[in-house]
Amino acid sequence: xxxxxxxxxxxxxxxxxxxxxxxxxxxxxxxxxxxxxxxxxxxxxxxxxxxxxxxxxxxxxxxxxxxxxxxxxxxxxxxxxxxxxxxxxxxxxxxxxxxxxxxxxxxxxxxxxxxxxxxxxxxxxxxxxxxxxxxxxxxx
Ligand code: DAT
Ligand code: MG
Numbered sequence: 001x002x003x004x005x006x007x008x009x010x011x012x013x014x015x016x017x018x019x020x021x022x023x024x025x026x027x028x029x030x031x032x033x034x035x036x037x038x039x040x041x042x043x044x045x046x047x048x049x050x051x052x053x054x055x056x057x058x059x060x061x062x063x064x065x066x067x068x069x070x071x072x073x074x075x076x077x078x079x080x081x082x083x084x085x086x087x088x089x090x091x092x093x094x095x096x097x098x099x100x101x102x103x104x105x106x107x108x109x110x111x112x113x114x115x116x117x118x119x120x121x122x123x124x125x126x127x128x129x130x131x132x133x134x135x136x137x138x139x140x
Contacts, residue, residue: 001080003079003080004080004082004125005077005078005082005125005129006077006118006119006125007119008027008074008077008118009072009074009075010115011113011115011116012067012071013066013108013114014107014115015070015072019107019115022107027086030085030086030089031079031080032077032089033079033140035076035077035138035139036139037073038075038137039073040074041071041072047063047067048060050131053124059112063112076129076133078140083119090103090104090116091108092104093111095108095114103116
């Protein structure tokens with residue numbers, strides 16, 4: 001067990017429905033601390049670089065168009081095994097596969113509009129945190 005940091009995004013479908021507080025409650029109930037948070041409007045270029053790993057996938061344009069359709073809340077979560085713990089709290093990518101009590105099961109609208117993003121490994125967490133935040137903004 002180690003204290004980790006992970007990058008989370010509350011996606012447009014959730015910010016639009018005013019669900020930021022309810023989603024943050026799920027993180028805090030799981031012992032994840034929100035050590036940085038800001039609301040931003042991403043550009044298509046910013047979303048495309050962020051999701052660059054998926055650029056050859058057929059859903060890339062749908063994904064990046066969705067991510068700029070409304071403001072998002074980007075945040076850094078800290079805690080024991082934060083990367084995998086956050087993935088558990090989020091639930092499976094497709095909300096119809098997500099376990100009871102997870103964010104995606106409770107709030108997601110569809111496979112694409114699935115309410116939250118979370119880093120999937122230490123290397124991606126480091127890149128994704130640095131993409132949105134400077135060190136001075138992380139107040140652990
Ligand atoms: P996750 O967000 O669980 O890490 P991912 O990295 O595989 O999932 O995909 C990024 C996002 O892209 C995902 O949250 C929703 C969207 N997505 C994934 N597969 C998709 C598909 N087959 N059709 C449409 N959107 C998809
Ligand atoms: Mg992913």
